[in-house]
Amino acid sequence: MSSPSSATAVSIDIVMPFYGSFDLLRAAVLSVQAQTDPDWRLTIVDDRYPDPEPMAWARTLNDPRITVVENAHNLGVSGNFTRSVELADADFAMIIGCDDILLPTYISRMRELAARFPDAAYLQPGVEVIDADGTVVLPLADRVKGYYRPTVSGPRSLSGETLATSLLRGNWTYFPSILWRTEVLKKHGFRSDLDVVLDLALQIEIVTDGGILVLDTVPTFRYRRHQASVSSWKASDGSRFREEQRYFLEAAAAMRELGWRRAAGAATRHVTSRLNAVTRLPSALSARDRSGIRSLLGHALSMRTSPRNQL
Numbered sequence: 001m002s003s004p005s006s007a008t009a010v011s012i013d014i015v016m017p018f019y020g021s022f023d024l025l026r027a028a029v030l031s032v033q034a035q036t037d038p039d040w041r042l043t044i045v046d047d048r049y050p051d052p053e054p055m056a057w058a059r060t061l062n063d064p065r066i067t068v069v070e071n072a073h074n075l076g077v078s079g080n081f082t083r084s085v086e087l088a089d090a091d092f093a094m095i096i097g098c099d100d101i102l103l104p105t106y107i108s109r110m111r112e113l114a115a116r117f118p119d120a121a122y123l124q125p126g127v128e129v130i131d132a133d134g135t136v137v138l139p140l141a142d143r144v145k146g147y148y149r150p151t152v153s154g155p156r157s158l159s160g161e162t163l164a165t166s167l168l169r170g171n172w173t174y175f176p177s178i179l180w181r182t183e184v185l186k187k188h189g190f191r192s193d194l195d196v197v198l199d200l201a202l203q204i205e206i207v208t209d210g211g212i213l214v215l216d217t218v219p220t221f222r223y224r225r226h227q228a229s230v231s232s233w234k235a236s237d238g239s240r241f242r243e244e245q246r247y248f249l250e251a252a253a254a255m256r257e258l259g260w261r262r263a264a265g266a267a268t269r270h271v272t273s274r275l276n277a278v279t280r281l282p283s284a285l286s287a288r289d290r291s292g293i294r295s296l297l298g299h300a301l302s303m304r305t306s307p308r309n310q311l
Contacts, residue, residue, distance in 0.1 A: 010114045011090035012040050012107060013182070016098050017080040019047040022054040024099035024224070027134075029058065029066070031101045037108035042066045043087050044098075048074040078198055081190045088182050092123075097176040101130065101222035109220045110179045113155055120157065121211030122203075123179045126219035132226040139225055144272060145172040152215055159212045161260040167203055168251060168266035173213075175199035177221035184211060196240045197247045204251060208258060244273045245302055 084095050129142045148170030188205045190198045248270040255264035
């Protein structure tokens with residue numbers, strides 16, 4: 001379906017990997033249908049969720065713009081993201097969380113920015129954070145993101161070492177809200193060995209390949225922050241930080257090879273990741289989780305440096 005104003009504009013695919021709450025899925029899908037610009041396609045990718053009711057409901061919507069795809073078997077987080085990339089074929093695509101919310105002007109605003117910045121590899125919209133109940137909140141993690149996010153007065157393009165350094169200091173983007181140029185997304189894809197920092201790894205690959213990010217300030221997306229997220233439970237058991245430490249060491253080496261000394265230093269120090277581990281220590285101490293304490297302390301105190309990458 002095309003509106004008269006967008007018939008010749010860029011096409012947009014919305015891909016929604018699903019494995020989770022039926023109620024939150026319903027809210028997410030309805031937010032897509034509520035777009036002021038009706039020219040979009042939504043594909044829900046069911047990763048073999050055991051309850052058939054959510055997908056049965058999605059099929060009752062009888063909306064020709066909505067397609068339900070069931071994986072042959074459970075692919076897991078990174079596998080279902082990769083499947084989502086395979087299914088996208090419009091000019092641009094987003095991979096929205098099945099618990100997140102599009103504000104009504106997301107599609108119209110992103111289409112406007114894609115036309116205004118024709119060289120953009122991906123676009124980060126303005127984001128509001130909500131809790132499990134849908135209330136707008138600003139928890140510590142998002143206050144930190146706000147601290148590291150570049151200050152801009154309107155949509156602005158960012159690229160090169162400056163962008164890489166900024167992202168490696170603290171990943172201030174919201175992956176489910178990002179609109180990706182589909183050919184760029186397919187070229188780089190997601191690493192199958194990562195679950196928590198796979199979006200950062202993808203962005204760094206795109207940036208080092210010359211890709212441009214457009215950062216917008218107008219809120220058109222609501223990101224749901226709650227304890228059921230993959231990043232939250234992996235933070236509790238310490239595996240998140242083992243993955244992050246491995247990635248940041250790899251990234252530091254890659255940045256040094258490019259001669260991006262500031263970006264290499266940011267990856268080596270990975271300060272926000274180590275501070276995040278510190279914030280998890282009280283819970284581990286309270287639970288007397290010796291393994292968790294060792295893992296969190298090990299990451300919090302980790303920083304491998306050498307004379308060539310100290311700045």
